[in-house]
Amino acid sequence: MNDGFFQTVGIAGIGLIGGSLAKDLRTFGLTDRIVGWNRTASHAERAVELGLVDDVVASLDALVAASDLIVLAMPVDVLEAQLPHVLSALTPTQIVIDVGSAKQALTHAVAGHPNRRQFVACHPMAGTEKSGPDAAIDNLFRNRFTLIIDPEDSDPQALARVSAMWERVGAVLATLSAEEHDRTAALLSHMPHVLAYALARTIKEAERNQALNARFAGGGLASMTRIAHSPISMWQPIFKQNKQALLAAIDIFSNHLAMFRKAIAEDDAKSLTELMR
Amino acid sequence: MNDGFFQTVGIAGIGLIGGSLAKDLRTFGLTDRIVGWNRTASHAERAVELGLVDDVVASLDALVAASDLIVLAMPVDVLEAQLPHVLSALTPTQIVIDVGSAKQALTHAVAGHPNRRQFVACHPMAGTEKSGPDAAIDNLFRNRFTLIIDPEDSDPQALARVSAMWERVGAVLATLSAEEHDRTAALLSHMPHVLAYALARTIKEAERNQALNARFAGGGLASMTRIAHSPISMWQPIFKQNKQALLAAIDIFSNHLAMFRKAIAEDDAKSLTELMR
Numbered sequence: 001m002n003d004g005f006f007q008t009v010g011i012a013g014i015g016l017i018g019g020s021l022a023k024d025l026r027t028f029g030l031t032d033r034i035v036g037w038n039r040t041a042s043h044a045e046r047a048v049e050l051g052l053v054d055d056v057v058a059s060l061d062a063l064v065a066a067s068d069l070i071v072l073a074m075p076v077d078v079l080e081a082q083l084p085h086v087l088s089a090l091t092p093t094q095i096v097i098d099v100g101s102a103k104q105a106l107t108h109a110v111a112g113h114p115n116r117r118q119f120v121a122c123h124p125m126a127g128t129e130k131s132g133p134d135a136a137i138d139n140l141f142r143n144r145f146t147l148i149i150d151p152e153d154s155d156p157q158a159l160a161r162v163s164a165m166w167e168r169v170g171a172v173l174a175t176l177s178a179e180e181h182d183r184t185a186a187l188l189s190h191m192p193h194v195l196a197y198a199l200a201r202t203i204k205e206a207e208r209n210q211a212l213n214a215r216f217a218g219g220g221l222a223s224m225t226r227i228a229h230s231p232i233s234m235w236q237p238i239f240k241q242n243k244q245a246l247l248a249a250i251d252i253f254s255n256h257l258a259m260f261r262k263a264i265a266e267d268d269a270k271s272l273t274e275l276m277r
Numbered sequence: 278m279n280d281g282f283f284q285t286v287g288i289a290g291i292g293l294i295g296g297s298l299a300k301d302l303r304t305f306g307l308t309d310r311i312v313g314w315n316r317t318a319s320h321a322e323r324a325v326e327l328g329l330v331d332d333v334v335a336s337l338d339a340l341v342a343a344s345d346l347i348v349l350a351m352p353v354d355v356l357e358a359q360l361p362h363v364l365s366a367l368t369p370t371q372i373v374i375d376v377g378s379a380k381q382a383l384t385h386a387v388a389g390h391p392n393r394r395q396f397v398a399c400h401p402m403a404g405t406e407k408s409g410p411d412a413a414i415d416n417l418f419r420n421r422f423t424l425i426i427d428p429e430d431s432d433p434q435a436l437a438r439v440s441a442m443w444e445r446v447g448a449v450l451a452t453l454s455a456e457e458h459d460r461t462a463a464l465l466s467h468m469p470h471v472l473a474y475a476l477a478r479t480i481k482e483a484e485r486n487q488a489l490n491a492r493f494a495g496g497g498l499a500s501m502t503r504i505a506h507s508p509i510s511m512w513q514p515i516f517k518q519n520k521q522a523l524l525a526a527i528d529i530f531s532n533h534l535a536m537f538r539k540a541i542a543e544d545d546a547k548s549l550t551e552l553m554r
Contacts, residue, residue: 125495145493174493187483188494192501194541195472197553198534206464206529216422216451217465218402220504224469227497232553239541239549250538252483254531257475261527264471264516272516276474276509 004164006095008033010067012060014047016127017099018073019136022052024169027138037063039078047133064089069165072098077237080109087115095158097122101185102241103149103178120162121149123181124171125189129229142170147184151175186245191253193227193235194246200228281441283372285310287344289337291324293404294376295350296413299329301446304415314340316351324410341366346442349375354514357386364392372435374399378462379518380426380455397439398426400458401448402466406506419447428452463522468530470512471523473505 009025011018014036025031036053037060038044044056057063064070064086072079072086079100086096087110096119100106103121110116126144128135146166151159163173176184203221206212214221239246256275263272286302288295291313302308313330314337315321321333334340341347341363349356349363356377363373364387373396377383380398387393403421405412423443428436440450453461480498483489491498516523533552540549 125493127495127497144495147493174490183487184489184493187480187487187489188491188498192476192498194537195476195534196497196501198537199469199472199530201537201552202530202533203464205533210460210464212461212464213451214465216402216424216461218404218421220404220473221465221469223500223503224473226500228553232550235553236546236549240544240546243541243544247538247542250534250541253476253479254534256479256482257472257527257531260471260475260478261524264520264527265524267517267520269513269517272513273509275478276505276512 004030004161004166004168006031006069006161006165008035008067009069009071010035010037010057010063011053011071011073012037012063013073014038014043014052014133014136015073015131016135017124017140018071019047019050019052019133020126020138020140021071021073021099021169022047023136023138024141025165028168030165030168031069035063035066039074043133050133050136052133052136060086061089064094068094069162070094070096072096072100074100075234075237076100076102076106076241080105080241083110083119084113087113087119090115090118092118094118095120095162097162099124101189101238103181105241107150107153107178116153117155118158120151120154120159121178122162122166123147123149123185124166129227131231131234139170141166144171145174146171147181148173148175149178149181182242182245183248186242186249187252190238190242190246191249193230194239194250195253196225196228197235200225281307281438281443281445283308283346283438283442285312285344286346286348287312287314287334287340288330288348288350289314289340290350291315291320291329291410291413292350292408293412294401294417295348296324296327296329296410297403297415297417298348298350298376298446299324300413300415301418302442305445307442307445308346312340312343316355320410327410327413329410329413337363338366341371345371346439347371347373349373349377351377352511352514353377353379353383353518357382357518360387360396361390364390364396367392367395369395371395372397372439374439376401378466378515380458382518384427384430384455393430394432395435397428397431397436398455399439399443400424400426400462401443406504408508408511416447418443421448422451423448424458425450425452426455426458459519459522460525463519463526464529467515467519467523468526470504470507471516471527472530473502474512477502477505
């Protein structure tokens with residue numbers, strides 16, 4: 001039954017990613033029933049209002065008990081803390097996935113767990129700077145990569161069913177080790193987010209200290225700082241869990257920035273052209 | 278006659294900015310005739326095909342001779358070299374504007390010129406990463422700031438006519454000194470462009486050296502590097518002309534990035550939250 005269908009899907013964390021997946025599961029007929037749980041109760045109620053889920057449950061335990069597929073769409077620190085307990089509560093036919101942005105800490109936390117093979121670590125490389133159930137949109141995953149991490153540590157049938165589900169919502173699948181994933185995510189996502197936050201901070205401070213009028217900004221700055229509107233509560237734990245790869249990525253970027261600075265300072269048009277190409 | 282109307286407008290450089298202004302001048306009935314000149318002859322021909330200009334002329338001199346308002350939409354190094362000659366060729370009723378992104382070098386180049394007051398230095402804070410006549414779009418300037426630089430150095434009537442034209446195409450006007458402008462532009466535009474180029478370079482090198490698969494990037498990276506697709510030939514002279522303010526802005530950013538790096542390295546959640554807020 002590798003058609004990506006799950007009778008009941010439980011989504012823990014009904015925000016941008018969890019809510020968008022709920023929409024697609026319904027649109028593509030991939031489930032009969034979606035139950036939701038959210039730490040912020042008002043978000044859970046809103047998810048029902050928006051029709052993202054059929055019902056909300058009072059606890060993560062209740063969600064796990066009610067679901068064939070459990071989707072953990074929570075901040076990565078909560079994920080690391082909760083995944084071992086979730087795995088311990090599973091019956092043999094249940095499957096768990098996460099959609100978190102850092103994987104080494106998470107996979108270490110469940111390495112050797114008796115139910116480890118019922119877990120498939122996933123990272124859909126999709127999103128916007130918005131958050132919460134109202135941020136959920138259709139087709140968020142279409143033509144975007146969903147990375148499957150350490151697939152050999154998952155049960156082949158669980159892996160096949162989860163892969164089929166992602167493909168049915170339009171995602172393009174690729175597999176990586178947790179180490180490769182975290183290094184890749186540091187360079188392609190985590191470090192760029194730090195840059196966006198640092199740039200937003202720079203402009204805010206310049207407004208205060210140098211009487212800069214940031215209203216004069218053109219579209220370029222808005223484009224560069226858009227992702228700095230992403231929620232802090234989601235990004236801080238990612239920065240923490242992927243600290244080593246992130247620091248390395250920041251240093252690689254800083255070295256490149258220093259090369260640009262040097263070429264500009266020395267009016268070295270040849271090097272600058274080379275760097276900008 | 279401060280209605281923003283000019284019988285014949287000559288546009289030197291019919292790309293994104295010059296071409297978009299041509300579209301708006303026609304749409305809003307602000308001119309009877311537009312003539313164009315472009316260093317790249319194929320661009321000039323394309324501008325006629327697209328209906329951006331009525332005619333092309335063979336030289337900048339010919340453009341100046343034919344126009345009531347001369348719009349110089351050229352790279353800032355060309356601008357600095359050509360503006361003194363353009364001013365020297367003017368009859369008393371003609372007006373010249375530029376739309377360049379750096380102003381101190383330009384205003385120095387014409388300080389004390391007998392026809393200085395027929396020149397109004399303008400910087401519309403609008404654009405996209407695209408270039409050339411095909412990049413021209415309607416309403417590019419609407420609700421965006423156009424900065425008027427050192428207005429006291431322009432003839433009041435010339436200033437009034439140029440201001441009226443910008444307002445008729447929907448721009449919001451503000452005035453700055455050349456020094457204020459270049460510091461502001463360094464922080465809000467030039468430095469962010471350097472970051473975008475440096476980030477794009479970082480990812481490209483990581484692809485080569487670390488077997489990074491950049492196809493896995495989500496939307497955040499695309500947003501951060503979009504403006505790195507802007508033409509090098511336009512940006513290099515801006516970086517050069519505004520070197521001191523740009524280097525200062527890069528250093529201010531680097532200090533902020535270093536603060537983020539420190540907070541991440543030390544797991545200092547309190548400082549990191551403060552910085553990200």
